[in-house]
Amino acid sequence: xxxxxxxxxxxxxxxxxxxxxxxxxxxxxxxxxxxxxxxxxxxxxxxxxxxxxxxxxxxxxxxxxxxxxxxxxxxxxxxxxxxxxxxxxxxxxxxxxxxxxxxxxxxxxxxxxxxxxxxxxxxxxxxxxxxxxxxxxxxxxxxxxxxxxxxxxxxxxxxxxxxxxxxxxxxxxxxxxxxxxxxxxxxxxxxxxxxxxxxxxxxxxxxxxxxxxxxxxxxxxxxxxxxxxxxxxxxxxxxxxxxxxxxxxxxxxxxxxxxxxxxxxxxxxxxxxxxxxxxxxxxxxxxxxxxxxxxxxxxxxxxxxxxxxxxxxxxxxxxxxxxxxxxxxxxxxxxxxxxxxxxxxxxxxxxxxxxxxxxxxxxxxxxxxxxxxxxxxxxxxxxxxxxxxxxxxxxxxxx
Amino acid sequence: xxxxxxxxxxxxxxxxxxxxxxxxxxxxxxxxxxxxxxxxxxxxxxxxxxxxxxxxxxxxxxxxxxxxxxxxxxxxxxxxxxxxxxxxxxxxxxxxxxxxxxxxxxxxxxxxxxxxxxxxxxxxxxxxxxxxxxxxxxxxxxxxxxxxxxxxxxxxxxxxxxxxxx
Numbered sequence: 001x002x003x004x005x006x007x008x009x010x011x012x013x014x015x016x017x018x019x020x021x022x023x024x025x026x027x028x029x030x031x032x033x034x035x036x037x038x039x040x041x042x043x044x045x046x047x048x049x050x051x052x053x054x055x056x057x058x059x060x061x062x063x064x065x066x067x068x069x070x071x072x073x074x075x076x077x078x079x080x081x082x083x084x085x086x087x088x089x090x091x092x093x094x095x096x097x098x099x100x101x102x103x104x105x106x107x108x109x110x111x112x113x114x115x116x117x118x119x120x121x122x123x124x125x126x127x128x129x130x131x132x133x134x135x136x137x138x139x140x141x142x143x144x145x146x147x148x149x150x151x152x153x154x155x156x157x158x159x160x161x162x163x164x165x166x167x168x169x170x171x172x173x174x175x176x177x178x179x180x181x182x183x184x185x186x187x188x189x190x191x192x193x194x195x196x197x198x199x200x201x202x203x204x205x206x207x208x209x210x211x212x213x214x215x216x217x218x219x220x221x222x223x224x225x226x227x228x229x230x231x232x233x234x235x236x237x238x239x240x241x242x243x244x245x246x247x248x249x250x251x252x253x254x255x256x257x258x259x260x261x262x263x264x265x266x267x268x269x270x271x272x273x274x275x276x277x278x279x280x281x282x283x284x285x286x287x288x289x290x291x292x293x294x295x296x297x298x299x300x301x302x303x304x305x306x307x308x309x310x311x312x313x314x315x316x317x318x319x320x321x322x323x324x325x326x327x328x329x330x331x332x333x334x335x336x337x338x339x340x341x342x343x344x345x346x347x348x349x350x351x352x353x354x355x356x357x358x359x360x361x362x363x364x365x366x367x368x369x370x371x372x373x374x375x376x377x378x379x380x381x382x383x384x385x386x387x388x389x390x391x392x393x394x395x396x397x398x399x
Numbered sequence: 400x401x402x403x404x405x406x407x408x409x410x411x412x413x414x415x416x417x418x419x420x421x422x423x424x425x426x427x428x429x430x431x432x433x434x435x436x437x438x439x440x441x442x443x444x445x446x447x448x449x450x451x452x453x454x455x456x457x458x459x460x461x462x463x464x465x466x467x468x469x470x471x472x473x474x475x476x477x478x479x480x481x482x483x484x485x486x487x488x489x490x491x492x493x494x495x496x497x498x499x500x501x502x503x504x505x506x507x508x509x510x511x512x513x514x515x516x517x518x519x520x521x522x523x524x525x526x527x528x529x530x531x532x533x534x535x536x537x538x539x540x541x542x543x544x545x546x547x548x549x550x551x552x553x554x555x556x557x558x559x560x561x562x563x564x565x
Contacts, residue, residue, distance in 0.1 A: 036563045054451070058490065063490050070438070
């Protein structure tokens with residue numbers, strides 16, 4: 001479909017940074033040594049001909065929109081793509097794009113029921129919020145009141161155009177461009193941008209890792225008939241909230257598969273080692289509903305305090321770093337809990353062991369079939385033993 | 400066709416002919432409401448300068464009221480057109496080109512030997528001109544020496560390539 005975009009508002013909404021990011025990613029090269037408010041970008045065609053694309057740099061100047069229209073025309077002719085497709089891609093250039101694609105089993109007219117559309121949107125929203133929460137801190141389950149930063153981020157995410165073929169919900173998470181891209185557009189400005197990872201990008205990375213881990217945990221739990229894999233996946237950002245986000249599709253009788261794909265903003269390349277496509281079937285929706293319940297049950301073990309004698313303390317190297325094994329009461333049973341220590345916390349554990357006092361600390365207790373481990377340990381202190389029972393674990397058999 | 404529409408189309412044709420003979424690209428503007436009718440652009444490598452390949456935006460007008468006397472031509476512009484042309488913050492410089500046609504209808508004479516478009520066109524840059532407040536129109540004065548010719552257009556484009564503005 002050949003369409004010429006003439007709407008001033010739409011054209012004016014394209015920013016120079018987005019356009020430059022798109023041109024860079026599409027193989028255009030900036031012509032250097034030229035002055036003025038128009039920047040020239042070049043591209044060599046297969047025929048050997050060199051084409052120029054001119055980018056206006058001042059969005060608030062009166063002729064910005066018509067010049068953007070001219071630019072779209074050049075790009076459309078050069079790349080043999082519709083202006084609409086290019087317009088969309090430019091708009092996405094400074095955003096990470098997350099696509100939730102629902103396969104409705106053979107129906108390819110691009111429509112789904114209103115109820116399934118609502119479910120898919122709900123799935124997208126919950127997944128984003130869960131990933132944002134896990135980016136703030138890792139937890140098995142988040143309370144109803146999510147971290148403020150996660151809510152703020154989720155509110156900033158935009159829904160893009162739906163796409164034909166299957167039903168697709170497209171989310172756009174704006175990411176500040178890499179310094180090199182921004183400085184190409186604003187060379188004389190002391191960039192307020194930091195080389196540190198923007199929170200929005202950190203969320204996309206967490207989401208990618210969590211979804212890949214969730215997909216693997218789902219397969220593992222089916223074959224092993226155990227929820228341990230989900231427990232281990234909490235470290236990658238999996239949570240009951242994320243499981244619930246996918247499981248919301250359980251109610252659909254038509255959706256036969258959910259694919260979630262992530263694309264990095266072309267203005268800020270992402271890490272190449274991150275898996276960016278995860279898929280879930282209706283069988284997985286059911287398993288994830290169960291996983292959410294189990295993780296919520298165990299969420300009570302987040303931020304728990306343990307106390308007990310130190311039965312073993314390691315220090316592999318010269319630095320004050322090692323691991324303590326604490327014989328603590330967990331869920332009514334005395335268990336050996338591994339706690340990683342650094343610096344002052346190692347000293348406290350060493351003193352506890354020497355004095356035969358109890359080591360007290362707080363953290364997130366994780367259990368699998370092999371061991372218990374306290375993650376994110378903090379608030380270390382010593383406590384005198386209340387009775388001889390406190391040291392009975394040193395002599396008896398423990399799990 | 401109404402006379403107004405004929406004048407508009409004739410002025411575009413006149414300017415298009417000059418631009419074409421001067422060797423530049425002539426494009427009709429798509430985006431409405433911007434007071435630019437024609438974009439004139441040099442091809443890649445055609446004109447070199449520190450501002451890259453030059454472009455000029457032209458607003459075309461036509462009048463039959465100029466009798467050829469005096470050293471200036473008066474023309475009344477609508478307030479919107481005037482403001483669009485006097486704007487200082489533009490990526491591409493703009494000019495007004497006024498095509499003056501005879502008061503009778505002998506605008507075009509053609510024979511086997513020649514094609515004559517009557518009568519002449521004149522140009523002016525209003526960049527940075529004073530604002531007009533609440534008025535609905537503004538009379539502008541175009542120097543008669545500013546004839547819009549092939550050579551004049553080529554000279555303007557060279558200036559834009561080297562100076563960035565007219």
